[in-house]
Amino acid sequence: MSDTETLRQTPLHAVHVGMGARMVPFAGWNMPVQYTGIVEEHKAVRQSVGVFDISHMGQFIVSGKGAEAFLNRVLTNNIAKLTPGQGQYTLLLNAQGGVIDDLIAYRTSEREFFLVVNASRIDADWTHIESQLTEDDDVMMANASDFTAGLAIQGPKAREVAVAVFGNADSFPAHNTILVTMTDSGPMWLCGTGYTGEEGFEFFMPIETAENWFRKIVDAVKSAGGLPCGLGARDTLRLEMGYPLNGNDLSETRTPLQAGLGFFVDLDKGDFTGREALVKQKAEGLPDKLTAFRMTGATPPPRPHYPVAQGDQIVGEVCSGTQSPSLGCGIGMAYLPLSAAAAGSAIEIEIRGRRFPAEVVKKPFYRKPSV
Amino acid sequence: MSNVPDNLRYRDSHEWIDPQQTPAPVGITDHAQAELTDVVFVDLPKIGTQVSAGQQVCVVESVKAASDIYAPVSGEIVEANDALSADPGLINRDPFGAGWIFKIKPSNAAEADALMNAEAYRKHIG
Secondary structure: OOHHHHHHEEOOOOHHOOOEEEEEEEEEEEEEEOOOOHHHHHHHHHHOEEEEEEOEEEEEEEEEEOOHHHHHHHHHOHHHHHHOEEEEEEEOOOOOOOOOEEEEEEEEEOOOEEEEEOOOHHHHHHHHHHHHHOOHHHOOEEEEEEHHEEEEEEOHHHHHHHHHHHHHHHHHHOOOOOEEEEEEEEEEEEEEOOOOOEEEEEEEEEEEHHHHHHHHHHHHHHHOOOOOOOOHHHHHHHHHOOOOEEEEOOOOOOOOOOOOHHHOOOOOOOOOOOOHHHHHHHHHOOOOOOEEEEEEOOOOOOOOOOEEEOEEEEEEOOOOOOOOOOOOEEEEEEOOOHHHOOOEEEEEEEEEEEEEEEEEEOOOOOOOOOO | OOOOOOOOEEEOOOEEEEEOOOOEEEEEOOOHHHHHHHEEEEEOOOOEEOOOOOOOEEEEEEEOOEEEEEEOOOOEEEEEEEEEOOOOOOOOOOOOOOOEEEEEOOOOOOOHHHHEOOOHHHHHOO
């Protein structure tokens, strides 16, 4: 039974309910899973544009003369490569190399960084990062999560929406960049990132201003032929791209190398938490690897925790799985031994005691049709 | 407003049955399909299976979740709607018609009378 009283609500809760959204618990928050339907909302993002409430996500500001060196000791990617205005996907690991969280780090100035972390991990991340801070670091940390709301505007018409809402094309951030604007209510961050594989931006603002922005953006999105979208479509969109979801596909017991995120780990930048474990794992070889698979033929959609079989052996379990609205078939990811993880390998997914055929494929599942 | 035809009987778990037909077709209601949205797969029951009222007989899968379907009455499953294998969306488009799921030969006619009528089901879904 879900305990709805202890769930947190975003500043847009009443607006979602007024718009007919179906609310569900997610990461301790009461969030819209859909307004009209997952498939319809998914297709709106692929074909035109959608807007998502991402106010549950967390934001940390890390500043000071020692911020760059400190974050490079705590995160996997090389933050020194960022010039002011640039951002990167990066990971926060424990000493064993396990993933505490995946996040985006932006450099907002020479001495200040803006981190966007997962809702379910705000407290764990904060504690873990703060615990590595020493008095010599000359670093100040601020948690802006409680007074910051967020909206993600995603889809080929996201730029059109930005122009309609902000009045000029300059306010549309390029991919992996950030624009910071100070307003009377507080700072606004416009980030050229997303979780859908489409062009778009994520917009963080003071919570008091969220409803006003949301209504304006929903109007602009609808005028562009798009829809407000819930977490259901956010999940099918990210999975079609093979993007991991922390809690499903990432965990404190597996490394980013196993998750296929080695690109975001710089083993040569100097020491960082978890590095030693990764170097060791790299030398010894990976025990398993997050592997993408696609159901062959008409089958029930694969879902988290379904067993994965090869021959007469159970070789893993589904981490993320769904019916792909773009491809019309079941897709998923599972940690599989390397012997089963090569593209083209035949595996089976056990669903309610029956086995259904699937094939290991390369990520992403979905590629934009070339124009 | 959901469509709730007067000639059918309803289970609280949102299955409908047409007890005037023999065998009696069973499906899920318009309200249920709207709640599920986007039905993508139907795990049809095996023909010849004997079931008792309230027993789980098959599964309807939407993008969001897998939902168990229960037998509204006891009897034998005598037919399954194979059209749903190729086009599960029939359940969304025509839940009381082409989207029927299976047909059952009831073993006890009184069981259908104990199910909700349209008026009671309308109240049930509020």
